[in-house]
Amino acid sequence: xxxxxxxxxxxxxxxxxGAAGTILLANLLxxxxxxxxxxxxxCVVLVSLAQRNGIADPxxxxxxxxxxxxxxxxTGVALALTRRLHQLTGECETTSSVEHx
Amino acid sequence: MSANLRRLAVILGAATFVWLLADTLFxxxxxxxxxxxxxxxxxxxSGVTHPVTAVLLNFRGFDTLLEIAVMLVALIAVLASLPGxxxxxxxxxxxxxxxxxxxxTAVPLMLxxxxxxxxxxxxxxxxxxxxxxxxxxxxxxxxxxRLMPAWSAPGLLLRGGLVAGFLVFLGIAAALMAGGxxxxxxxxxxxxxxxxxxxxxxxxxALILAGLFLFVSSDGxxxx
Amino acid sequence: MTENIALIGVFTVPLLWATLAFLLGPGRxxxxxxxxxxxxxxxALILARSVLVDGPLNHSTGGWxxxxxxxxxxxxxxxxxxxxxxxxxxxIFVYARSYxxxxxxxxxxxxxxxxxxxxxxxxxxxANDIFNLYVTLEIVGLAAVALIAAGGGAGQVAAxxxxxxxxxxxxxxxxxxxxxxxxTYGSVSIATLTPLIDVAAPRVVSIAALLMFAxxxxxxxxxxxxxxxxxxxxxxxxxxxxxxxxxxxKAAIYLCLRLWLxxxxxxxxxxxxxxxxxxxxxxxxxxxxxxRTPRLKLLVAYSTVAQLGYLFLAFPLLTPGAAVLGAVTLQxxxxxxxxxxxxxxxGIIIHSTGRDAVAEVAGVAERxxxxxxxxxxxxxxxxxxxxxxxxxxxWLLLDAALNAGHWALVAVIIAGGLxxxxxxxxxVRQAFLNLPEELADRQKHTGRPVPRVLEWMAFGLAAASVxxxxxxVDLLKLIAVGNPL
Numbered sequence: 001x002x003x004x005x006x007x008x009x010x011x012x013x014x015x016x017x018g019a020a021g022t023i024l025l026a027n028l029l030x031x032x033x034x035x036x037x038x039x040x041x042x043c044v045v046l047v048s049l050a051q052r053n054g055i056a057d058p059x060x061x062x063x064x065x066x067x068x069x070x071x072x073x074x075t076g077v078a079l080a081l082t083r084r085l086h087q088l089t090g091e092c093e094t095t096s097s098v099e100h101x
Numbered sequence: 102m103s104a105n106l107r108r109l110a111v112i113l114g115a116a117t118f119v120w121l122l123a124d125t126l127f128x129x130x131x132x133x134x135x136x137x138x139x140x141x142x143x144x145x146x147s148g149v150t151h152p153v154t155a156v157l158l159n160f161r162g163f164d165t166l167l168e169i170a171v172m173l174v175a176l177i178a179v180l181a182s183l184p185g186x187x188x189x190x191x192x193x194x195x196x197x198x199x200x201x202x203x204x205x206t207a208v209p210l211m212l213x214x215x216x217x218x219x220x221x222x223x224x225x226x227x228x229x230x231x232x233x234x235x236x237x238x239x240x241x242x243x244x245x246x247r248l249m250p251a252w253s254a255p256g257l258l259l260r261g262g263l264v265a266g267f268l269v270f271l272g273i274a275a276a277l278m279a280g281g282x283x284x285x286x287x288x289x290x291x292x293x294x295x296x297x298x299x300x301x302x303x304x305x306x307a308l309i310l311a312g313l314f315l316f317v318s319s320d321g322x323x324x325x
Numbered sequence: 326m327t328e329n330i331a332l333i334g335v336f337t338v339p340l341l342w343a344t345l346a347f348l349l350g351p352g353r354x355x356x357x358x359x360x361x362x363x364x365x366x367x368x369a370l371i372l373a374r375s376v377l378v379d380g381p382l383n384h385s386t387g388g389w390x391x392x393x394x395x396x397x398x399x400x401x402x403x404x405x406x407x408x409x410x411x412x413x414x415x416x417i418f419v420y421a422r423s424y425x426x427x428x429x430x431x432x433x434x435x436x437x438x439x440x441x442x443x444x445x446x447x448x449x450x451x452a453n454d455i456f457n458l459y460v461t462l463e464i465v466g467l468a469a470v471a472l473i474a475a476g477g478g479a480g481q482v483a484a485x486x487x488x489x490x491x492x493x494x495x496x497x498x499x500x501x502x503x504x505x506x507x508x509t510y511g512s513v514s515i516a517t518l519t520p521l522i523d524v525a526a527p528r529v530v531s532i533a534a535l536l537m538f539a540x541x542x543x544x545x546x547x548x549x550x551x552x553x554x555x556x557x558x559x560x561x562x563x564x565x566x567x568x569x570x571x572x573x574x575k576a577a578i579y580l581c582l583r584l585w586l587x588x589x590x591x592x593x594x595x596x597x598x599x600x601x602x603x604x605x606x607x608x609x610x611x612x613x614x615x616x617r618t619p620r621l622k623l624l625v626a627y628s629t630v631a632q633l634g635y636l637f638l639a640f641p642l643l644t645p646g647a648a649v650l651g652a653v654t655l656q657x658x659x660x661x662x663x664x665x666x667x668x669x670x671x672g673i674i675i676h677s678t679g680r681d682a683v684a685e686v687a688g689v690a691e692r693x694x695x696x697x698x699x700x701x702x703x704x705x706x707x708x709x710x711x712x713x714x715x716x717x718x719x720w721l722l723l724d725a726a727l728n729a730g731h732w733a734l735v736a737v738i739i740a741g742g743l744x745x746x747x748x749x750x751x752x753v754r755q756a757f758l759n760l761p762e763e764l765a766d767r768q769k770h771t772g773r774p775v776p777r778v779l780e781w782m783a784f785g786l787a788a789a790s791v792x793x794x795x796x797x798v799d800l801l802k803l804i805a806v807g808n809p810l
Binding site for chain 2: 330337340341347384385387434441444448464470474475482505507508511512521532
């Protein structure tokens with residue numbers, strides 16, 4: 001197994017851990033962390049799979065740069081909203097009820 | 102009980118997914134399309150010599166334009182989530198003494214290094230995003246060291262700085278339509294245009310990234 | 326050349342006025358938004374006419390073609406969705422200008438966020454590159470979340486967070502799919518990928534397709550991934566709910582259509598029944614919840630869940646040779662217009678009574694006849710009565726389902742129309758009842774007078790949805806350009 005495939009499989013494992021965390025965890029801060037792990041996993045897969053036949057491919061590296069920036073933006077929004085929710089309710093979790101007044 | 106069941110189902114699903122995907126990755130054939138010779142062949146006309154910067158700002162420059170829009174949306178989202186009465190700019194309540202001393206040395210160095218990263222992006226890994234991130238870190242450090250208060254709702258000057266990079270990029274991209282397509286740099290001026298875009302972008306990105314942290318730090322944070 | 330300028334303008338203009346609106350400061354920007362939207366509508370019409378006359382249009386950004394650069398592509402489907410977006414956005418912006426009280430907290434950043442939302446959607450419809458699509462999906466998603474949370478209350482922030490995490494989960498899955506596709510084929514351009522993917526593609530491609538569709542289904546609130554939508558659309562201010570239900574969910578469904586008919590076409594036939602089953606579930610469950618809920622905006626939000634089911638119900642019918650793509654697009658357009666009108670009308674009623682409850686709709690027939698008429702007209706399209714666009718779309722779907730022998734689909738389509746009738750009549754009937762004494766007294770304190778322009782915007786959208794059926798021949802001809810289906 002070449003090193004690029006090892007990276008790719010690691011990326012897949014990271015993605016799965018992050019996705020499971022985003023679905024299962026209750027605390028919003030932990031879900032933000034899980035989402036970041038998920039994004040990093042996808043980026044690792046993108047860069048490593050493209051490098052299988054020798055020298056580095058610049059296109060996926062540029063795409064991953066974009067992906068990282070997008071992830072940072074999303075994390076910023078998630079954290080600001082979590083902080084606002086904490087200010088309003090004192091909690092860091094979203095409940096599952098839909099009907100409220 | 103159903104919460105545990107849900108947990109089990111998701112974990113089993115994730116494990117199966119990893120197993121399936123890893124299995125198929127081992128037998129993956131080589132890709133049909135190889136972009137590396139295309140990038141190398143066109144690198145000379147792109148205005149920069151580093152292939153990643155060329156892809157980021159020239160070949161796939163449209164992605165970068167939209168990505169700056171994503172950052173702006175995120176910043177406006179953060180501003181929109183602030184309570185209406187956050188007009189007091191508070192200083193961080195850090196009581197550490199070493200941090201301000203360290204920052205006074207470190208921040209000028211960070212500024213210098215950010216300028217270097219911005220300029221070096223044409224030849225080596227670097228460019229607007231890296232420089233902007235470093236500048237934003239410097240601003241965050243200044244706040245944590247009590248040398249700069251957090252930011253309250255932005256005034257006209259700060260708003261201008263936040264959008265300047267995006268507007269310059271958008272303006273140049275649209276103006277180049279006269280040459281044929283969106284963002285089609287004339288090869289003779291491509292290097293200079295890219296440097297102009299990257300410089301304004303670095304400043305704006307620094308303000309946006311710092312703002313994602315500093316706008317949210319402007320109130321006590323205790324629940325009402 | 327004018328078509329190229331129109332193509333670029335349709336997303337550049339909203340980006341420009343959104344930035345200007347932000348520069349102008351909190352709460353400002355309505356004028357630039359409305360002016361910009363008029364320009365965008367004009368450009369979308371130019372594009373539609375150009376596509377109808379000259380066929381699909383391709384624009385290589387940077388002058389480099391795919392696969393090195395990013396291509397923008399306009400065919401009939403894209404032109405039709407662009408028209409829908411601009412036609413709904415303009416009245417909603419005029420509505421929003423009068424809806425928000427001056428200095429309202431929710432309106433501080435409405436204009437820049439709405440501008441980026443529209444720009445993101447327009448860029449999404451034009452994109453022909455799966456990674457470019459990822460970035461546009463993020464613009465739309467983050468702007469939508471911000472608009473929902475701008476309402477300020479704990480319930481809205483919680484709903485926005487739930488939507489954000491659903492959207493991020495979806496985007497993450499989509500990104501992994503893109504990564505796998507690039508790893509397999511070396512390109513992310515749809516034009517390059519479509520000829521390369523055939524029935525003998527490696528298993529990775531099927532997994533990637535599954536990931537991308539799962540992500541998009543999360544973003545389009547397909548049952549059972551709909552859990553975030555009712556609270557998000559039901560809790561946001563009325564103009565925001567209108568934009569979200571009418572336009573944002575359509576973007577994700579449009580992408581599903583694109584990928585289903587484009588690169589992944591050889592692979593999806595085996596699983597075509599799944600969206601059909603899920604769509605049927607959405608129609609039945611969403612309608613049932615709409616019939617039961619006591620809150621007005623929540624009723625309209627559940628109706629969205631149900632109506633989106635129709636769009637997915639059509640996926641098993643999208644076999645080559647059946648003219649179902651036109652029906653699906655027509656349903657999307659008709660629903661977009663009707664749902665925007667319905668949320669606009671609901672917003673007016675809540676503005677006037679001060680409370681978001683179906684029971685408080687009593688007496689509206691006397692005070693706000695135009696609004697009630699708008700709500701009822703929108704309901705006509707949702708139920709599928711002639712001559713509305715909704716009727717024509719459902720008729721075409723029924724026709725295709727009968728020809729293909731899918732009797733279960735026929736039954737669900739008809740049942741969906743009947744269920745929609747039940748929840749629409751629930752509101753309309755309530756409006757003709759007399760308002761009980763205690764509610765009337767309370768409404769005198771909480772209610773506010775309604776500016777006429779709000780009612781006219783709601784009525785205009787509803788009328789467009791109903792009259793759509795009369796103009797559908799040209800629309801169907803447009804959608805068929807570039808799509809052999």
